[in-house]
Amino acid sequence: MKINLTSNELNQVKILLGREPNIVELGMIDVMWSEHCSYKSSKLELKKIPTKGRRVIVGPGFDSGIVDLGDGDVVAFKIESHNHPSAIDPYNGAATGIGGIIRDILCTNCRPIALLDSLRFGKLEKGHNRWLFQNVIRGIADYGNCCGIPTVAGEIEFDPSFERNCLVNVACSGIGKKENIVLGKMENPGDILVLLGGSTGRDGIHGVTFASKTIDERSEEDRPSVQVGDPFMKKIVIEATLEALSTRYVRGLKDLGGGGLTCALSEMSDKGGVGAEINIDKIHIREADMAPFELMISESQERMLFVIKPEGLNKILKIFDKWEIKYSIIGKVTNTKKVVVKKDKQIIASLPPKILTEVPPIRRKSRKPNYLKKFPKKFELKQKPKNLSQAIYELLMMPTIASKQYIYQQYDHEVGIRTVIRPGEADAAVLRILGKNKAIAMKTDCNSFHTYLDPYYGHAGAVAESIRNIVVTGAEPIAIADCCNFGNPENPEVFWQFKRSIDGLSYMLNGLDIPCIGGNVSFYNEDERTSTAVKPTIVIAALGLIDDLNHITTLGLKESNQAIIIIGKTYNEIGGSQFSIRFNGIGGKVANAKHDREKASMNAVLSSIRKGYITASHDCSKGGLAIALAKMAINGGFGAIVDIKKIPKTSMNPYELLFSESHGRFIVSSRIEDVGKILKICKDNNASVSLIGKTNDEGTIKFSIGKETIANCEIKKMRKCWKNGIQKYIN
Amino acid sequence: MRAAVIQFPGSNCDYDVLYVLNKQLGIKADLVWHRYFRHNNYDFAILPGGFSYGDYLRAGAIAAQSPAMRELKEMVNEGKAVLGICNGFQILVESGILPGALLMNDCLTFVCKWVTLQVSSNKSSATTLIQKDKILRMPVAHSEGRYVNEKHGIKELYENEQIIFKYVCNSTDDFNPNGSMENIAGICNLERNVVGLMPHPERASESAISPQCSNDGLMIFESMIEYSKK
Numbered sequence: 021m022k023i024n025l026t027s028n029e030l031n032q033v034k035i036l037l038g039r040e041p042n043i044v045e046l047g048m049i050d051v052m053w054s055e056h057c058s059y060k061s062s063k064l065e066l067k068k069i070p071t072k073g074r075r076v077i078v079g080p081g082f083d084s085g086i087v088d089l090g091d092g093d094v095v096a097f098k099i100e101s102h103n104h105p106s107a108i109d110p111y112n113g114a115a116t117g118i119g120g121i122i123r124d125i126l127c128t129n130c131r132p133i134a135l136l137d138s139l140r141f142g143k144l145e146k147g148h149n150r151w152l153f154q155n156v157i158r159g160i161a162d163y164g165n166c167c168g169i170p171t172v173a174g175e176i177e178f179d180p181s182f183e184r185n186c187l188v189n190v191a192c193s194g195i196g197k198k199e200n201i202v203l204g205k206m207e208n209p210g211d212i213l214v215l216l217g218g219s220t221g222r223d224g225i226h227g228v229t230f231a232s233k234t235i236d237e238r239s240e241e242d243r244p245s246v247q248v249g250d251p252f253m254k255k256i257v258i259e260a261t262l263e264a265l266s267t268r269y270v271r272g273l274k275d276l277g278g279g280g281l282t283c284a285l286s287e288m289s290d291k292g293g294v295g296a297e298i299n300i301d302k303i304h305i306r307e308a309d310m311a312p313f314e315l316m317i318s319e320s321q322e323r324m325l326f327v328i329k330p331e332g333l334n335k336i337l338k339i340f341d342k343w344e345i346k347y348s349i350i351g352k353v354t355n356t357k358k359v360v361v362k363k364d365k366q367i368i369a370s371l372p373p374k375i376l377t378e379v380p381p382i383r384r385k386s387r388k389p390n391y392l393k394k395f396p397k398k399f400e401l402k403q404k405p406k407n408l409s410q411a412i413y414e415l416l417m418m419p420t421i422a423s424k425q426y427i428y429q430q431y432d433h434e435v436g437i438r439t440v441i442r443p444g445e446a447d448a449a450v451l452r453i454l455g456k457n458k459a460i461a462m463k464t465d466c467n468s469f470h471t472y473l474d475p476y477y478g479h480a481g482a483v484a485e486s487i488r489n490i491v492v493t494g495a496e497p498i499a500i501a502d503c504c505n506f507g508n509p510e511n512p513e514v515f516w517q518f519k520r521s522i523d524g525l526s527y528m529l530n531g532l533d534i535p536c537i538g539g540n541v542s543f544y545n546e547d548e549r550t551s552t553a554v555k556p557t558i559v560i561a562a563l564g565l566i567d568d569l570n571h572i573t574t575l576g577l578k579e580s581n582q583a584i585i586i587i588g589k590t591y592n593e594i595g596g597s598q599f600s601i602r603f604n605g606i607g608g609k610v611a612n613a614k615h616d617r618e619k620a621s622m623n624a625v626l627s628s629i630r631k632g633y634i635t636a637s638h639d640c641s642k643g644g645l646a647i648a649l650a651k652m653a654i655n656g657g658f659g660a661i662v663d664i665k666k667i668p669k670t671s672m673n674p675y676e677l678l679f680s681e682s683h684g685r686f687i688v689s690s691r692i693e694d695v696g697k698i699l700k701i702c703k704d705n706n707a708s709v710s711l712i713g714k715t716n717d718e719g720t721i722k723f724s725i726g727k728e729t730i731a732n733c734e735i736k737k738m739r740k741c742w743k744n745g746i747q748k749y750i751n
Numbered sequence: 752m753r754a755a756v757i758q759f760p761g762s763n764c765d766y767d768v769l770y771v772l773n774k775q776l777g778i779k780a781d782l783v784w785h786r787y788f789r790h791n792n793y794d795f796a797i798l799p800g801g802f803s804y805g806d807y808l809r810a811g812a813i814a815a816q817s818p819a820m821r822e823l824k825e826m827v828n829e830g831k832a833v834l835g836i837c838n839g840f841q842i843l844v845e846s847g848i849l850p851g852a853l854l855m856n857d858c859l860t861f862v863c864k865w866v867t868l869q870v871s872s873n874k875s876s877a878t879t880l881i882q883k884d885k886i887l888r889m890p891v892a893h894s895e896g897r898y899v900n901e902k903h904g905i906k907e908l909y910e911n912e913q914i915i916f917k918y919v920c921n922s923t924d925d926f927n928p929n930g931s932m933e934n935i936a937g938i939c940n941l942e943r944n945v946v947g948l949m950p951h952p953e954r955a956s957e958s959a960i961s962p963q964c965s966n967d968g969l970m971i972f973e974s975m976i977e978y979s980k981k
Contacts, residue, residue: 158860161860161861162861165802165861165892166761166763166802166805166806167763168763168764168801168802250805251802251805252760252761252802252804252805252806252807253805255760255761255763255801255802255805256760256761342784343760344760428863429860429862429863429864430860430861430862430863431861431863432861432863432892433863434863434890434892434951434954435763435764435767435800435892435954436766436767437767437770437771437953437954437956437957437960438960439960440959440960442962445962452959452960454770455774569959
């Protein structure tokens, strides 16, 4: 058996336990003390993140966070990474990532209704990256589509730092009733433990320890650590589980993910302050001759651990029989405060749950990275684009900016008849609550080009951008979940990035008064051969509530002769922008997201949308104002003329005005007669605002300084560039 | 009037169809587990979309062997209306109730997008209330939707006016999402009571969730109700 505990940790275990652990116990402790399960490097930092709010019902610490939508409706929301498995086996790695997040939502008794995917790859010019890209997409599509859960939104970035370590983060939301929430807890001694779903095999053994080290040449050998998913079984598990939960005989429920049965038993018994006893001979298995420790840590997919009231057992087993799904009655809840494992009536492991769940934190060293010193603070244009129109066309072709139709067309984004706003129609997905005049908006975001240059403001910006993206659809932001992706935390420079990132994220959440209801940390996203760590990336998944379906706003321009208004000020912040990366390389001052500016702009936009003054709205982010307006034109088919002199600003350089990625900005269109009302709302909210142009049906986007035209782009040509940006690499 | 929405393991548009029938059209419709389905209890039946039995072997192939299909054939023989949507269409083809086959899309990937359809014939249980040649908008979402048939099979479909829906051009985009022969999107049997189509009318039954406020799909369900009154 491979043990990954350090000798120091092994000594700590002996002290805490008061004896030597036996081989089964050692296997169980080993997985639970892995970085992936224990958060031992991150947990001291994660405490800084605000988690409380008036709508929060369940915060971090459970399978998924839950927020209150009012009228008895709740939403469960969670984001997770599946980076390491996807880097080795992109199809199965991504598919099982979807599988895991669905179970997290399901076990709260909420029906999973939407998936989002945040993906990062190396550049598509390279065959290896295209292989990862196409198979990750196919893995997500095959799994999500088969389960009948629409994949409705996401984001994607391409950068060489993600070449060996692609990032695959997936978020899921589920809808349920407040009174029916079930948690991953055991509370009543005597309750029966039933393991439902897939049979237990050797697949995924040590998946968590695999995820807790860097990728190197030997990683191919870890391929058996990648679980293999079965979306058909998952669909059956979903329906059988929801039917079983509807009987109200299920007192607790947890999915088996990282750490397998060991994690589920220890966390559930610890949360309820009880014990659990199981007999491993009862577990339905896929392979004979599995060692007891293998059974205890296997991460075979599609499994759920039910805690069932004894009087309801028969009724629930009948439901499982109807669905022709395998299960085994493996044990019961006890009052011993110990997790006891038996084989042939012999006790083969007996551990207090706390030794498995309360792993001592590690204080990691941190040091400002050297790489930050080498970047010029000042932006100087080394390679000027031929002209500004050409620059706009070229930016639209960059895969990070280009149309994502190739991806979302492979996802069933309609199933469930809740999808009101589909991919490509607005900045966030919007799904209605069936039978109510309410909807939720969701989006994931992070700009790793910003976070690399400035982890603090980069991540303050990631929070701001994700929230702006839901606000522009007409939603009130209510919560976020986060997914941290970093290199090796034992490297002080990586840990410095992590610390600064958490600080920046917390700064913005505190300022906007928005809670984080759950998260996930993935370290060791690092290529050992080249010691390249991924760019620091905390993906923010934002959740918002729309309380009237009439407020839903999309990004396409709707008519000619409407006003174009920019809300929020443009600063001299072109560092880390897509323009800079395309024409100048990385460096310079990154956009600083400030919560007071964000709040002012968001409040102004949301009030204007709710009053019905806004006909189209778009957040201003990657590619700046020029790309934001280009997308509004491409989507709606109407052109515009904009005078950049009128933009509220601090600098007069046309490059900065068009392409700076300053935060806190929105571009909106409105009927001419509503302009005054919008300006007043902005003034009341202390938001900078200016009427900068008008829509037309001339088929072009024209930027001018006063009367001088500085860029003139055809919508037709822009659409072609934008549509081909990713597509041209396929086939 | 009572309708059955037959649920196979892996069906995933079952609740969506049920919602349209119950909530929007006010029809008594039951979600019926495939093993429990009895044709006598119902006036019409719908086989919803999804991935019955995980699409293992071939899409619809295993569900076609379900005991529900024996019951369904009785229902077909009695002349009652039956609609197969997407995976339901695949099951009808696999069970031999409808002719031809549905193969992998020519783009080799799953395709989810809104398409434009033309009603090629209104002589079927699913189009009896719709004008011939009417244009409908609704989404497709499938991997295996490329309708194929032998030459004489296609000839027969034309001769007997069995092609009910065709994909038609509405813009510059590829209008046929899967490369089906003759742009076929849906067909009926010789008796005209059984219809199968790849697009999802249940996803286009409410303007609130349609990109161009289309609720064209509703007419298909309304036609089935009307047909079943006779």
